Amino acid sequence: MEITLSQYAGFCEGVGRAYDMVEKIAKDPKVKRPIAVLGSLVHNNDVVKRIEKLGVLKVEMEGTLEETLDKVKGKVKTLVITAHGMGPRIYELARKNGFDLVDTTCPRVFKVQRLAKLFFDKMSQIVIIGERDHKEVKGINEWAQRKAVFVENEQELENIELDAKRNIVVLSQTTQDQEFVEHASNVIKEKYPKVEVFDSICLTTHHRQTEVKQLARENDVMVVIGAPESANSNRLHEISERVNEETYFIERADQLKEEWFSSCEKVGISAGASTPSWVIDEVIAEIKGMGERESVLHTSSGCESSL
Ligand code: SF4
Known part of the structure; x- marks a missing residue:
């Protein structure tokens, strides 16, 4: 089975930049603690868990911004704005309420x-x-x-x-x-x-969308990796499905099904801007494994018929 990975799969520049910034401040003793991200840094549970391991918390954005900040006042010292950006009030409210801000809004x-x-x-x-x-x-x-x-x-x-x-x-x-x-x-x-x-x-999105169409045309099966709540991953899935009905949308490698690849020679893979490289690697390894099992199965059935 031939596997082609989109050259634009995975973290875009904006998300990669935000993740690097958070990793950096988590290690910087000068940054006031506790540190918390306003919402999910990216729509990907694996990434969220990794960030938690770095000691960075997540603030659930419920109710108004004022209510959210009231809830964490005194419990959090540094707030992180995600790559998605926020409205102008956060800058004013953070200052008023004594929070330090780290702004990872994508340029x-x-x-x-x-x-x-x-x-x-x-x-x-x-x-x-x-x-x-x-x-x-x-x-x-x-x-x-x-x-x-x-x-x-x-x-x-x-x-x-x-x-x-x-x-x-x-x-x-x-x-x-x-x-x-x-x-x-x-x-x-x-x-x-x-x-x-x-x-x-964004140009990254443009390239990713153009390429997914081409991959969908050139491959028997398409796998799009992304979280269900990731808008850009959903879009890739829709675009690919319009061209190739055999398009599957997954978040993790354990969601792959062997039968998707049973009569398939070529697989195309794309992934949303919030999908980390380690998840893409796991998916590729799993599909490769399925391909190998598949070829073993074909070989043995061939042997049986010749007996
Ligand atoms: S605009 Fe969005 S998709 Fe493009 S680089 Fe920035 S965060 Fe990524």
Whole structure:
């Protein structure tokens, strides 16, 4: 069985940077303790467990930000903002409540947040193509005073109602499906006279999505590795499945099933931006093992028939 791994599989630059920053501060005696991440650093339980082993806690983001910070006041000294970024209030509230902040917001997300603020302050109407409940999108919306209009799907695009007299600025979640963003931006441009579109899809995401399509075309079976709550992993799964029905979405190697590969010669593997390299290695090793068992089975059945 031939296995092809996407060259863009696994941690993107933003997630890798955030993980490295957390590892570094966990070892730095000058950083005030306890340290806690606001939410999951990445959508991957393995990574979360590794971070816990470094002595870094996780704060569950429940209720308002004020309520969350109230809960940990006095128990945590340093707070970490994840690569997804957050709204501007965290900076003010952390200062007011005496927390030190470590900001691992991905520079690409930072750019979209600041575009949202810049154009909102110029009275433009902000449209975000993305999932309104996703942490990154919520953060971007806060930079636009929570006044952005969301487009999550075709139906919302059809029903969109914007103020035709205002300048409209279209931004997108950095991990959105590129085809949908292009399509949605074109529909909005056709419908309204003053529209500015900022291509805010991250290049890493773009490459990953383009490559997964190609891998799905070239391989009998596709395996996409990512957590169910990881938006970009889900997107890779959807894109791959559109091209190749034999696409399987797993989080860990122990979810692989031997029968998926029973009549398969070529397997393509892709993984979301939050999937660590050690999980990808485990999946490859497991598939290789299945391939070997498979070839042993074929050999022995061949022997039987010749007897
Ligand atoms: S997917 Fe792109 S924008 Fe998102 S964290 Fe990674 S590098 Fe940054």
